[in-house]
Each structure stands twice: as structure tokens, then as C-alpha cells.
Amino acid sequence: MAGEGSGRLRSFLRETLRPTDEKTDLRSLLLASLRATGYGLVGAGFGILALYSIPIMLLVGVLALLGVGRPLLGPTMRWVRILSDLERRRLRRLGHVLDSPYAIPGTSEETETGTTFREIATDPAARRDLSWLLLHGTWGLIIGALLFQMPYTSVHDVTYPLWWYFVPDSEQSLLNGLLAAQTPSGALLGCATGIAVFALWLLFGPKLLDLQARPGVNLLGPDPDADLSERVARLTATRAAALDAHAIELRRIERALHDGAQNRIVGVAVLIGAARREITRNPERADEILGRAQDTTEDALAELRAVVRSILPxxxxxxxxxxxxxxxxxxxxxxxxxxxxxxxxxxxxxxxxxxxxxxxxxxxxxxxxxxxxxxxxxxxxxxxxxxxxxxxxxxxxxxxxxxxxxxxxxxxxxxxxxxxxxxxxxxxxxxxxxxxxxx
Ligand SMILES: Nc1ncnc2c1ncn2[C@@H]1O[C@H](COP(=O)(O)OP(=O)(O)O)[C@@H](O)[C@H]1O
Ligand SMILES: [Mg+2]
CATH class of the missing domain: 3.30.565.10 (Histidine kinase-like ATPase, C-terminal domain)
Incomplete structure (x- = not known):
């Protein structure tokens, strides 16, 4: 009992510690945060574009309501599609599986963008793109800026004691202007704030990137409701394929057992029968037959092992x-x-x-x-x-x-x-x- 308990504890510890062991070495943390900052910056770039698009869209919306801006709806929606497609591409590079909600099933084409209020309002994907744009132009941009600001602030603060004296009073501050530091001891505090910000960046860089990506991951894929019937069709097809694969696999195992191990075991039974008959009449011959039976048993075992290995190695x-x-x-x-x-x-x-x-x-x-x-x-x-x-x-x-x-x-x-x-x-x-x- 105690052995089983400690074995379970050991495997639990191994499972819990293994991923973190690999992730907590400094180099991989640094690489992950650098990568997050790079992608976060690209995301912030899209965020700036989104931020500038928000007032333009509002203006076009108001003009269209007044009846003069309708021709502008189509191009505006195309621009929104371009921007959301860029974000989709960024998210895919980050490893998110994201199908385009505009893809026409069975072709490599995409649906046209809407050009009237009614078309836009009835297209769930367009509505979701617009919601994403609002979120990314605000939330996404802020997180992207933060991701860039953190390494910048940490370098700024750590080196601050070296050069604070030479800059104008108005620039003598730490933590991106939050903390005035105009005395030598205040300047030395920069080492601490810089290291703290660096540690935060190191620990939370990838998490911040996740936060930035979340609106896109939730909104830029196919609408879970609208897409349901298509998904059911796909799952039905893949389930059939899974069952097929399963049946084929069972047949293969059955053939392997039947043609291999079973045949050999039958052979062993026959050989043992022959040996029993010979045992009193001709013990030497019986011994030879038993030797063959033993070889055949070993072959059967090897075949069984091969079959087992082919099921789940x-x-x-x-x-x-x-x-x-x-x-x-x-x-x-x-x-x-x-x-x-x-x-x-x-x-x-x-x-x-x-x-x-x-x-x-x-x-x-x-x-x-x-x-x-x-x-x-x-x-x-x-x-x-x-x-x-x-x-x-x-x-x-x-x-x-x-x-x-x-x-x-x-x-x-x-x-x-x-x-x-x-x-x-x-x-x-x-x-x-x-x-x-x-x-
Ligand atoms: N790595 C490869 N390089 C060159 N030809 C290949 C390679 N893999 C497969 N083939 C060709 O493709 C065919 C199909 O492969 P496969 O479906 O594995 O069938 P099998 O191996 O049973 O012949 C092979 O018969 C062979 O001509
Ligand atoms: Mg092959």
C-alpha cells in the first residue's frame, strides 16, 4: 500500500513538475517574453489602425444613416475585413487554430463583404469583426503598449542612477514618470524598480500577449451558433472515418493474432501431442519434439509482443x-x-x-x-x-x-x-x- 501511494505521489510530482521545470529556466522565459513583446508590438500596430478606424466607422455610419454615406459602407467593411484578416494571420502564427468565418465551405473562396446596413447587420461574422475592432483598438492597443513599455522601463530605471543627474528636472522620474526621483538616493531606487519591472515582464509577458489575443480568438473565428450545422456535418464525417479506422485496426489485429500467434500455438499443441505419444516409445525423439515445441512457443510470444507493440507502443x-x-x-x-x-x-x-x-x-x-x-x-x-x-x-x-x-x-x-x-x-x-x- 505504502509503495503504491509513494509511486502515485512520485508520478504526480513528475507530472506537475515536468512542464514547469522546462519552462522556468531563465533563457526560455526570456525568449518567451521577447517573442511575446514582438507579437504584442505587431498587435499594437494593428491596434493603432483599429483605433483610427473607430471614428471613421462612426462617421461613415452616421453619414449612411443620413443617406449620403451609403457608397462608403462597402469600402469601410472591406477595410475592416483586411484588418481582421491581418489579426487572424497573427493569431494563427501564435498557434491559435482559427478558421475564417467568411470561408465558403468546399472552396477556397470567401463571401463578399456587405454593402448595406441590412447585409452588415445580418452577417454575424461582420458584426463580430466590428466588435473585435472596438476591443482591439482599445484593450489590445493598451496591452501591446504595456508589453513594449515594460522592457523599456526596466532598462530606463536600472540605468537611471548613471545619467539622472544630466537630464532636466522634469525628466527625473522612474516607472515611466510615475515616481519622481531627483535625489541620489531616489535615483538608486531605479535599480530596484527596474529589476522589479523586468521580473514582471519576464513572468507575465506571454500572459499579457494571451490577454491581447483573447478578443480576436473569441470573435474572429466562425460564429459558434451559425457554424454549428457545418461543424456537425464535419464531425459526422470524421466520426465515420474514426470508426472506419478503428474497424480496420481491429481487423488488422485480428488477422495478426489469427495468422501469427494462434497458428503457432496450434502448432505447439500438435507437437506436444506428438511428444506425449513418443515419450515411452522413443524418449529421445520426444525430447527433440519438445524442443521444437519450445522454439515455436517462443516465436508465438515474439509475435504476441509485436502485436501488442503495434496497438499502443x-x-x-x-x-x-x-x-x-x-x-x-x-x-x-x-x-x-x-x-x-x-x-x-x-x-x-x-x-x-x-x-x-x-x-x-x-x-x-x-x-x-x-x-x-x-x-x-x-x-x-x-x-x-x-x-x-x-x-x-x-x-x-x-x-x-x-x-x-x-x-x-x-x-x-x-x-x-x-x-x-x-x-x-x-x-x-x-x-x-x-x-x-x-x-
Ligand atoms: N519517402 C518516399 N520517397 C519516395 N517514394 C515514396 C516515399 N514514400 C512513399 N513513396 C512512394 O509512394 C508509394 C505509396 O507509399 P505507401 O502508401 O506507404 O505504400 P507502400 O509503402 O505500402 O508501398 C510507395 O509505393 C512509393 O512508391
Ligand atoms: Mg509504406
Whole structure:
């Protein structure tokens, strides 16, 4: 009991500490905050554009109500679409999965912007874009400014004791003008405020970026109500694919058990029967038969192990995605570089799919590509796990030429993800897969 309890405690601690362990080293904190500041600045740029757009929109709205500004409604809404599209692109780069609410299903086209009050008022996506614009021109801009202000203020304050004496009285202050500091001891306080602001920036930079992105994430995707029927259709299709994949998988396991282990165990039974008959008549022969039975049992065991491994590779459980993929790469006859940047573990189904994608791709590299080197790259970007397997071989991989690549696509689609194969004749070949990890 005590052993079980302490084992559970240990695994709990490992799970809780692991992600934070990796995140709390100073370098990654610094990089994350720098990245947040960069993206926050771009967001602040869009915020300035949004802020200037607000009075223009109000003016156009009033003019249109008076009957003179109607031709301006169309161009104004197009501008709003451009701005919100820019933000959508920024949010996607931040790792948010954001479909355009204007996309026409089944095509790469988008719906036209509305040109009359009625069209705009009845288009939920346009209304949501307008709400976003209001929020981003205020809230988003303020957060973006704060993100930039923090590192600036910390450098300003930390170095303040060195130069405060030489600037005019009106500029002798700390914390961005909040705290007057016109004496030597006041100036020394700058070191403390600067370090404090730097620490805040380091700890909360990415959080601030999240806050800035939130209105866009909530408003710029498809309207959850309007989109429901489309989503149901998509989920029905992917659920069917998931069940199909499941059935195919069951059939494969059944065949593997039937043709492999079961056959061998039948063989063992026959051999033991023969040995029993021989045991009194010819013990030597019986011994030889039992030896064969033992070999066959070992073969059966090996086959069972292989089947078990193909269901959910135990190596994933034991060593995580990084270890499992390194093991795959080291078994590959073509030299293979592995980069895994997945700070938090993904759901088991996602890890297993990523594993099978890499396993099948590497089998193909070994079997078909004639490559001299291959590369596996796995990253978690926001809520998505990105898997890429590339080789420098002769290319020409085709989705419907065999069952492997088609199997990859089926497995990935069953998880609501996407797979692309890029393999021009002459190479190189690249298989890219995106798997949503849930939240
Ligand atoms: N990495 C690769 N380099 C070159 N050709 C490839 C590669 N992967 C797949 N192919 C080609 O695409 C076909 C389809 O692959 P796949 O669906 O895995 O089927 P299988 O491996 O069972 O033949 C292969 O038969 C092969 O000709
Ligand atoms: Mg294959």
C-alpha cells in the first residue's frame, strides 16, 4: 500500500513538475517574453489602425444613416475585413487554430463583404469583426503598449542612477514618470524598480500577449451558433472515418493474432501431442519434439509482443514521444535527425498517431526513397502538434499508390487533423501532419 501511494505521489510530482521545470529556466522565459513583446508590438500596430478606424466607422455610419454615406459602407467593411484578416494571420502564427468565418465551405473562396446596413447587420461574422475592432483598438492597443513599455522601463530605471543627474528636472522620474526621483538616493531606487519591472515582464509577458489575443480568438473565428450545422456535418464525417479506422485496426489485429500467434500455438499443441505419444516409445525423439515445441512457443510470444507493440507502443508510455521517436530513428537504416519540442505531453491518441505517422514515414524512407538522410521534426504550436518527416531521396510518393500513406491520412483525419504529402519527382519528400490536441 505504502509503495503504491509513494509511486502515485512520485508520478504526480513528475507530472506537475515536468512542464514547469522546462519552462522556468531563465533563457526560455526570456525568449518567451521577447517573442511575446514582438507579437504584442505587431498587435499594437494593428491596434493603432483599429483605433483610427473607430471614428471613421462612426462617421461613415452616421453619414449612411443620413443617406449620403451609403457608397462608403462597402469600402469601410472591406477595410475592416483586411484588418481582421491581418489579426487572424497573427493569431494563427501564435498557434491559435482559427478558421475564417467568411470561408465558403468546399472552396477556397470567401463571401463578399456587405454593402448595406441590412447585409452588415445580418452577417454575424461582420458584426463580430466590428466588435473585435472596438476591443482591439482599445484593450489590445493598451496591452501591446504595456508589453513594449515594460522592457523599456526596466532598462530606463536600472540605468537611471548613471545619467539622472544630466537630464532636466522634469525628466527625473522612474516607472515611466510615475515616481519622481531627483535625489541620489531616489535615483538608486531605479535599480530596484527596474529589476522589479523586468521580473514582471519576464513572468507575465506571454500572459499579457494571451490577454491581447483573447478578443480576436473569441470573435474572429466562425460564429459558434451559425457554424454549428457545418461543424456537425464535419464531425459526422470524421466520426465515420474514426470508426472506419478503428474497424480496420481491429481487423488488422485480428488477422495478426489469427495468422501469427494462434497458428503457432496450434502448432505447439500438435507437437506436444506428438511428444506425449513418443515419450515411452522413443524418449529421445520426444525430447527433440519438445524442443521444437519450445522454439515455436517462443516465436508465438515474439509475435504476441509485436502485436501488442503495434496497438499502443509501450515505448511511448515509458519514454514519451521524444524517446519513442528517437528509438524509431535509431532503428532506421537512413541517418535520421530528430527534433522534438513538446513541452507538455499530448493526449495518448495524439501521441500514438504521431508515432505511427513517423513509423510509417520512416519505413517508406527506408523502403522507397534512396535517401542519404532524413529528418523528423515534432513541435507543439499552441493547441496543435505539428509533425514533419522529410528525406532527401528521389521523391514521387503518392497517396493512393499503397496503403501506408493513405493510412496516415485516415488516422490523422480521424483526430480532426490534416496531413499533406509534398513529394515532387526527384525529391525531396516531406510529410506534414497537424494534430489538434484538445485544450
Ligand atoms: N519517402 C518516399 N520517397 C519516395 N517514394 C515514396 C516515399 N514514400 C512513399 N513513396 C512512394 O509512394 C508509394 C505509396 O507509399 P505507401 O502508401 O506507404 O505504400 P507502400 O509503402 O505500402 O508501398 C510507395 O509505393 C512509393 O512508391
Ligand atoms: Mg509504406
Amino acid at each position: 509501450p515505448v511511448l508510455e515509458d519514454r514519451g514521444l521524444t524517446g519513442a521517436l528517437s528509438a524509431l530513428a535509431s532503428d532506421c537504416p537512413v541517418p535520421c535527425k530528430v527534433t522534438v519540442d513538446v513541452p507538455v505531453r499530448c493526449p495518448a491518441s495524439v501521441e500514438a498517431t504521431a508515432y505511427f505517422v513517423v513509423a510509417e514515414s520512416l519505413t517508406n524512407v527506408a523502403k522507397h526513397s534512396r535517401a542519404t538522410k532524413a529528418e523528423i521534426e515534432v513541435r507543439r504550436k499552441g493547441n496543435t502538434l505539428l509533425v514533419a518527416v522529410t528525406d532527401d531521396g528521389r521523391g514521387g510518393a503518392e497517396l493512393d499508390a499503397g496503403s501506408g500513406l493513405a493510412g496516415i491520412v485516415r488516422r490523422v483525419e480521424a483526430l480532426d487533423g490534416g496531413a499533406t504529402v509534398h513529394s515532387p519527382v526527384g525529391g525531396p519528400t516531406e510529410i506534414r501532419v497537424e494534430l489538434p490536441c484538445g485544450s
